[in-house]
Amino acid sequence: MSEPRVPDPVSVLVVEDDATIRRAVQLSLERYGYQVAVAVNGLDGLEAFRAGRYDLLILDVMLPELDGIGLCRRIREESLVPVLMMSARGDALDVVSGLEAGADDYVVKPVDTPVLVARIRTLLRRATFRPAEPETAPARGTGPVTPAVVSVNPAVAPGGAETTPGELVFGDLSVNTLGLEVHRGGRPVPLTPTELRLLLEFAAAPGAVLDRRRLLRDVWDYGWEGDTRVVDLCVLRLRKKIGAERIETVRGFGYKLVRD
Numbered sequence: 688m689s690e691p692r693v694p695d696p697v698s699v700l701v702v703e704d705d706a707t708i709r710r711a712v713q714l715s716l717e718r719y720g721y722q723v724a725v726a727v728n729g730l731d732g733l734e735a736f737r738a739g740r741y742d743l744l745i746l747d748v749m750l751p752e753l754d755g756i757g758l759c760r761r762i763r764e765e766s767l768v769p770v771l772m773m774s775a776r777g778d779a780l781d782v783v784s785g786l787e788a789g790a791d792d793y794v795v796k797p798v799d800t801p802v803l804v805a806r807i808r809t810l811l812r813r814a815t816f817r818p819a820e821p822e823t824a825p826a827r828g829t830g831p832v833t834p835a836v837v838s839v840n841p842a843v844a845p846g847g848a849e850t851t852p853g854e855l856v857f858g859d860l861s862v863n864t865l866g867l868e869v870h871r872g873g874r875p876v877p878l879t880p881t882e883l884r885l886l887l888e889f890a891a892a893p894g895a896v897l898d899r900r901r902l903l904r905d906v907w908d909y910g911w912e913g914d915t916r917v918v919d920l921c922v923l924r925l926r927k928k929i930g931a932e933r934i935e936t937v938r939g940f941g942y943k944l945v946r947d
Contacts, residue, residue: 697811698722700741702732702758704750708796715800729753733761743769743810748781756784763789767879769810786920791881792907809908813880855890858947860929862890871929881906882925889934889944898941
């Protein structure tokens with residue numbers, strides 16, 4: 688039986704200094720139909736990223752010249768492209784540092800090809816998420832996102848009320864679920880695809896407590912046991928962008944979006 692292939696060419700940049708692992712990942716992904724470019728250190732990876740256009744990046748944590756954490760931070764200053772980190776040990780510090788830097792997910796080396804491909808497909812689905820009315824959706828998010836300002840009707844009370852079609856307002860935060868635009872105090876808030884999906888989950892059930900396992904399933908699309916640190920760190924990043932007071936921690940259960 689032939690291996691399933693991606694329906695359209697998808698470009699992936701792999702930044703890995705270990706030649707054996709780098710070549711193995713490249714060949715494995717190419718067998719699935721991905722277009723793969725490689726870089727051998729962090730500075731080369733940054734240069735390759737800026738010179739090309741990629742749908743997804745795979746970054747090793749331990750890189751010469753510029754490590755994967757620093758590289759991820761530099762990329763996040765310029766782009767919301769999905770980032771998958773690779774860690775040799777799955778060390779807690781590596782994982783936390785990578786996610787805090789803006790990575791969307793991580794895998795531990797050595798990683799089986801089906802697992803790696805599953806993680807890639809999940810990230811790509813999030814990056815190409817479209818609202819109910821596709822004609823209002825923004826272009827595919829492989830670069831910096833600067834949404835147009837959505838006017839909010841001040842006469843409508845906050846707390847999740849719909850002001851314009853698809854727009855929900857929570858205090859100074861407005862979420863347009865059709866245009867996939869987020870504003871805070873009238874200013875656009877650039878979110879990665881993962882952060883946006885997470886916020887949409889909260890906005891769909893304001894005031895309801897969402898546990899970490901549910902978020903792993905619905906946002907990260909994990910059909911298996913995943914690491915809940917991914918959720919915690921993504922919530923931390925989201926809080927920094929929309930206001931720490933907007934997402935409340937319910938100890939022992941999960942998180943909820945504060946209405947007003």
